[in-house]
Amino acid sequence: ADEPFTIFAPQNTARDRTENLLHLPELVKNLLLDHVVLGSRIDLTNVTSETNFTTMSGRTVTVKPAKESVTKLKANDANVIKPKIEIPNGILIVVDGYLFPEDQLIRRNSTSQGKLVDDGSHFAGKEHPRVRSNTTFVENVMEVLGFLKSGVRVFQHFLSRSNVSKLLKEDEEYTVFVPTDHAFQRWHPIDWGFYPFSVPEFTESVIVNHFIKGRLRQDDIKDGQIVKSLEGKDIIFRKTPSLTVNGATVVKGDTPVSKGNMMFIGEVLFVSESVVSKLHQQHKDKETPPLLAFPWVGAQFLSHAFLALERDKRFTHITRFLNLADLAPHVSGTGYTFFVPIDTAFEEIGLDKMPDNYLSTGDGLRILLNHFVKGRLYDKDLMDKKQLATLGNETIIVKREKGKVTINEATIVESEVFVYNLGTMFYIDKVLFTNSNSLPNTSTAPPEDTSTSTAFTTAAGAEKIPEELIREPGSMVDVLYADGANSENVTEAATTVVTSPAAVNNTVE
Missing domain, CATH: 2.30.180.10 (FAS1 domain)
Known part of the structure; x- marks a missing residue:
């Protein structure tokens, strides 16, 4: 609290008969409130007559000179040992006993029902349900x-x-x-x-x-x-x-x-x-990425995926097509799976001879979008007969048989290539939804982005930190709860575990 306060602090020697009290958390709380005065910093150094104060529990503390010496003070029946210790925003008054010692008399009946007997002010006669629970x-x-x-x-x-x-x-x-x-x-x-x-x-x-x-x-x-x-x-x-x-x-x-x-x-x-x-x-999939201003600042997964593929000689064709395609509005932010054809897949249908801008708009752009799925998938998510909706509004059907995984007619040749905690890539040996006899006329308008989040780990589905724990939004403490990712922009993977040990070396550095 921002208000000033005063604490009457019993010395450790006042601990007698309180071990049992620790079994009753509600009474511990009331004990604390009995010894705190909120709203004032009480200075007892010049007290010469009886003075009363109200604690946070609503009880009255009477401070007065001791009978044996006017230079000594009593707070109720406790002796004041140190009348003024200054602490930030408050005062600490050290006493040699509890202000209301009668409340510390705890007795248990012969049947160990955990009943409390006191002066009636705090939970008298009630059984505390947690006494016997570990x-x-x-x-x-x-x-x-x-x-x-x-x-x-x-x-x-x-x-x-x-x-x-x-x-x-x-x-x-x-x-x-x-x-x-x-x-x-x-x-x-x-x-x-x-x-x-x-x-x-x-x-x-x-x-x-x-x-x-x-x-x-x-x-x-x-x-x-x-x-x-x-x-x-x-x-x-x-x-x-x-x-x-x-x-x-x-x-x-x-x-x-x-x-x-x-x-x-x-x-x-x-x-x-x-x-x-x-x-x-x-667990490379838990690693948070640096923010990239290039190639597409609003499409961090796409940007990091592009730069990783650009460094691999197996992906010269997909990177030249991605470089000129207007993909960023459709693959914005994070939380995607990208099925990436290797170079031989493009060569097989003649796309290796096409210019760099061939897939940049229209039906050409749709070909690229059909290789993206919303949601970060792991190998375990690719179950047999599973259907996945692409960003190009086509349906991918997964087939898993004898350790071999195919999507439509393409075989996955490398699984779970993690793009930090932004998404996942799977390398495939064919271009999806096209062949040498159906190369597109690219004058058709690109598809609208009608994709919806699937049932995989995405930003929208990520478990959020309880509000009661977030007292200082934006502080360092908040990012320590998980991986520090912004739940609105970055896919949270705190509840997802890598299931393929062989995949751990396939991470984008």
Whole structure:
């Protein structure tokens, strides 16, 4: 909040009888609100008489001189240890106990129903439904991260989408190491490139490996101590000169939550240059591209595809036709599949003898458009008898038999050539929808762009980041959630996985 505030902060020694409170997240929230006064910076340095303040929970805090000494102050029944510690936009007042200690008296009945007994002001007599659930640990971690409006939003986002809670066992405690946003930012490309956390299965594994069994407190950790993550990876602690976790500095003290503890760290565990490099080779389709002003600034997929084909001697004919064709209005933006005929396909029907502008307009342009499909396809999408609508308003029929894939009469000779995360190319041995006896009269007007998005991974179908996580649109934190692509302009592939290991070397560099 932008408003000034004052926090009455109990010392750690006031922690007695609060371990059970951590099993009741709603009461933790109310406990916090009981100790915050919003709207003013309270200066107790000159208080000589009784003064009252209202906390965010609506309760009254009475500050008055202590009976034993007028130089000492009491806040309700707690002693004021430090009356004024200035922090940004607020004041911290350190006290030696809770302002409303009667609320911390928690008793459970003999049948362990999880009922609370207090003064009636907070959930008296109600059963808390999450007391016996091990998902409470993850839920409470999420609640703490939600209170922190900045600094750990990326981990919070990934944790909310993970399956960590399914791995937790009953009656066990856990510790989680939470990397800061800056830790994730280190791995994000400055302008374009590969972001490892755009690969969902990798991200899931990384998040899981930040959890360990057992409630570890920093004071109890020994130098050189080794523990196992939930996936069995080694986590090594060092305490000299300061506490580190696998070399990552612990940047904040213990943050106890229900059935566990949280520690904040300055690096993402189990992510290194070698790990990211290997991952990059396996997932070239996640790589974000540089913005090209040439050949067609409004058609980034087409531009990058053209430049890649231009460097390959197998594609001299398709590139000369593309160079003069008015394709950009029909293949604008990103999220396409391009079935690219090799040179011999053009030579087979005599198109190799035609001038460069032969396919630039009319029926000639339609031939080129019939090699484009809206939507980024993978090899797994080319199922037997699948029908695909081209941008030239024709229908491609896929046939898959004994490892051989054909589209109409053309055989795919090379699959899944990724054009960054913009789209995919498949190289074929024939020109589609034409032969030597049906070469076009190019005076016919080009087709209207009536293509619609197919059921493949496209910008329109991409899963968007929940609005509640986007508090600062356009910030670096937002692009760390996935691959940094603009969901309106770039095809998002966060939920698509390469299924053909042989295809990973076929990526456009």
